[in-house]
Amino acid sequence: MLKTFLLSTVLAVGVAGCTQAPVPEREWTAADHAHPPDNLIDPTRVPQQERPDLTVGELLWQGRCARCHGPDGQGGGQAPINFASADWQASVSNATIARTISAGKPPGMPAFADLLSAEQIEALVVRVRRFSER
Numbered sequence: 001m002l003k004t005f006l007l008s009t010v011l012a013v014g015v016a017g018c019t020q021a022p023v024p025e026r027e028w029t030a031a032d033h034a035h036p037p038d039n040l041i042d043p044t045r046v047p048q049q050e051r052p053d054l055t056v057g058e059l060l061w062q063g064r065c066a067r068c069h070g071p072d073g074q075g076g077g078q079a080p081i082n083f084a085s086a087d088w089q090a091s092v093s094n095a096t097i098a099r100t101i102s103a104g105k106p107p108g109m110p111a112f113a114d115l116l117s118a119e120q121i122e123a124l125v126v127r128v129r130r131f132s133e134r
Contacts, residue, residue, distance in 0.1 A: 057125075065124070
């Protein structure tokens with residue numbers, strides 16, 4: 001009798017567990033894949049990686065200037081000027097750098113006045129000046 005009771009109880013619990021409605025699957029959204037803000041990331045839990053410098057000036061430099069002037073500003077085959085040189089940095093003003101970016105320098109350097117805003121040109125001037133920090 002006890003054996004029958006235990007067996008029927010186990011079967012009742014097992015059948016009850018199988019007859020529950022299935023849990024609906026969660027619907028994923030774009031927000032589920034978004035990167036949380038830095039202030040919500042626990043730095044002791046997530047290994048910190050060196051972050052690249054992604055300023056406007058750096059992005060413009062890499063997209064518009066690095067091909068000829070080199071990624072590190074030390075010149076290339078088409079543009080031999082070394083922007084990291086202390087002598088070059090001392091010999092040129094911010095206004096001259098901005099005018100050169102804006103008007104170009106024939107025959108090789110195109111004018112960017114029609115392609116970049118004044119703020120973007122200023123960001124490039126700041127980026128060129130930062131080459132001396134290395």
